[in-house]
Amino acid sequence: MKFLLTLLGVLLFTACQKEQITVNDHASDTFYVDNANAAMRVLVQGNTASRVFVLFVHGGPGGSAYGYSTDYVQQHLETKYACVYWDQRNAGAAQGNANVANLNLPQMTEDLKKVIQVLKARYGQDARVFLLGHSFGGLLTASFLTTGTYQALVNGWIVVDGDHNYPLNDSLTRNMLLMMGQQQLLLRNHPAEWQPIVDYCQAHPGNFTFEESTQLNTYAHEAETYFEEVKKVDVLAILRQGAIRYDVPVTTLFLNSRFSNNAAFNRELAKTEFTSVLAKVTTPTLLLYGKYDFICPSGMGEDIFNHVGTPHKRLAVSPISGHNPYIQDESFFCNEINQFVEQYK
Amino acid sequence: MKLRILLLVLLPSVPAAFAQTSPAAELVPQSASLVLASNSSLIYPGLKVGVEFPLRTAGVTRPRKAGAPKVFTRALLLTTSANWYHHPTFHDNTYLALGLLNRRTTAGGFFRETSAEIGLSRTFLGGTTYQVTDEGRVSIERAAGHYYGVATVGAGLGHDFGQTGTLPLALYSKLNLLVLFPSNSTLYVRPTLEIGLVYTPAQLLRRKVWSIKRG
Numbered sequence A: 001m002k003f004l005l006t007l008l009g010v011l012l013f014t015a016c017q018k019e020q021i022t023v024n025d026h027a028s029d030t031f032y033v034d035n036a037n038a039a040m041r042v043l044v045q046g047n048t049a050s051r052v053f054v055l056f057v058h059g060g061p062g063g064s065a066y067g068y069s070t071d072y073v074q075q076h077l078e079t080k081y082a083c084v085y086w087d088q089r090n091a092g093a094a095q096g097n098a099n100v101a102n103l104n105l106p107q108m109t110e111d112l113k114k115v116i117q118v119l120k121a122r123y124g125q126d127a128r129v130f131l132l133g134h135s136f137g138g139l140l141t142a143s144f145l146t147t148g149t150y151q152a153l154v155n156g157w158i159v160v161d162g163d164h165n166y167p168l169n170d171s172l173t174r175n176m177l178l179m180m181g182q183q184q185l186l187l188r189n190h191p192a193e194w195q196p197i198v199d200y201c202q203a204h205p206g207n208f209t210f211e212e213s214t215q216l217n218t219y220a221h222e223a224e225t226y227f228e229e230v231k232k233v234d235v236l237a238i239l240r241q242g243a244i245r246y247d248v249p250v251t252t253l254f255l256n257s258r259f260s261n262n263a264a265f266n267r268e269l270a271k272t273e274f275t276s277v278l279a280k281v282t283t284p285t286l287l288l289y290g291k292y293d294f295i296c297p298s299g300m301g302e303d304i305f306n307h308v309g310t311p312h313k314r315l316a317v318s319p320i321s322g323h324n325p326y327i328q329d330e331s332f333f334c335n336e337i338n339q340f341v342e343q344y345k
Numbered sequence B: 001m002k003l004r005i006l007l008l009v010l011l012p013s014v015p016a017a018f019a020q021t022s023p024a025a026e027l028v029p030q031s032a033s034l035v036l037a038s039n040s041s042l043i044y045p046g047l048k049v050g051v052e053f054p055l056r057t058a059g060v061t062r063p064r065k066a067g068a069p070k071v072f073t074r075a076l077l078l079t080t081s082a083n084w085y086h087h088p089t090f091h092d093n094t095y096l097a098l099g100l101l102n103r104r105t106t107a108g109g110f111f112r113e114t115s116a117e118i119g120l121s122r123t124f125l126g127g128t129t130y131q132v133t134d135e136g137r138v139s140i141e142r143a144a145g146h147y148y149g150v151a152t153v154g155a156g157l158g159h160d161f162g163q164t165g166t167l168p169l170a171l172y173s174k175l176n177l178l179v180l181f182p183s184n185s186t187l188y189v190r191p192t193l194e195i196g197l198v199y200t201p202a203q204l205l206r207r208k209v210w211s212i213k214r215g
Helices: A002-015 A071-076 A105-123 A136-145 A166-186 A191-203 A210-226 A235-244 A250-262 A265-269 A275-280 A298-307 A330-344 B002-013
Strands: A027-035 A038-046 A052-057 A082-086 A128-134 A156-160 A285-290 A313-318 B026-030 B033-040 B046-062 B070-087 B091-106 B110-125 B128-132 B138-141 B147-160 B169-183 B186-199 B207-214
Touching (some): A052 A105, A071 A330, A105 A265, A298 A313, B033 B169, B070 B110, B147 B186
Parallel strands (some): A052 A082
Antiparallel strands (some): B147 B169
16 A cells, blocks of 8 residues: 555656647657546647647547658658647547547537647647648538637648538448449459449438448448559558557557447437538638548548638649548648648748 | 446356365465566556465365376465556556455466456556636646556466475466456556566464365
């Protein structure tokens, strides 16, 4: 007991240590934002002296931001700006107790706001923040930018194969699977794999149930792997770079992902759309999509491009990427972000 | 419900061999043991200190078709421990645990054991932790972390030097599966590896324990 009390004393002492805030061109600061029963881990890495922060809002729900810090991103983004890798609630290295009641989009929108407020409190109110939403992060950032005056906190919105409108996404995915699938069948490329996809799409033309939406998403994940020109995503490399390099326990990564993926709020998300309120967005917007992304087809980017209220917008499509251009077309990804940030920082 | 499932997992580790008392049983004074072990998981360091209280022992002689009979000892022990591990930028975890350990020791001193424990954990987050009010005021939260329920199951091997000599010491290694609950409304699972010593002084919390002879 004496040992435990001593240990607790040491831990309490170290827990009360002064915060470490690094301002240089190779910072690596980890901190937590505690909000509504979730302690969410944030890694700020790279050039904090630039006062420019690219905040990665990961996909999932239930993914992790750490996988975006690839070697290439470290060399081509983190050297110029600070990259902020935030693990959302019930995802990655986030911690908490029984908090499923708080797992919903409005709460996550509030979390994002508080992460930005903490960033500014740590690194200065003049910090310029660019939101980068990938996949589900597209929906979360769209929610954030269209809520109240939240967009005043950021200087730019970068959508990377993002989804801001689930019903539209389902339709675009289904149409792309059907069209590309029929082409591939004519070319006799992977006919055994494409035939059931095409059959499914023909049998399910629209008004998708949650289960149909989930099935389309599963086919969409598979589809990009049938094209030789699309770089395969090495899950072990992502784990090595994301989990092991940054001390994220692999078990928590897996269990959080599994839990969030199956959580009830996904049924609500399936009906969620922000197209109708995108006119509120006056923040400069960069839209990056992959030609071979079936999960969030480039038509999603066109929809954002056509509806945002800002004239400062650009849509770029990688000719070789699927759903993950930060891995599948790294130079495209970093060059586009660099040009955008330089213009609007 | 989760607790019920955990209990169902833990209970089978109590050996059926102790379910009934033999008429040959007698009360024998036995000392408690002290445990000191590293309790790491992969590259992350940790420490365990504990006490083992013997609850019951059984000397078993099992005849073989050929050769000398197989002789071994079975012991059921109550274990208490204070544990800590350090996972940088994730958390420091301190936990108290109480459980049962089943150890089978050969005449030569080699033993194998299984254990199950439950307890309470308090984690300390691995970084400065902030809270933000609705008005946007940012403050630092001191000693931020969480309380969790803990359950562990483990299996290990060791050698008891006191069995063949006079050194009241055993060296052991045990692989555990640690579960924290509820963690993000689900479970947190972590493998840990104990490597440590069990020291049994002659007069530590000595008490009479049922000792059974079988064979």
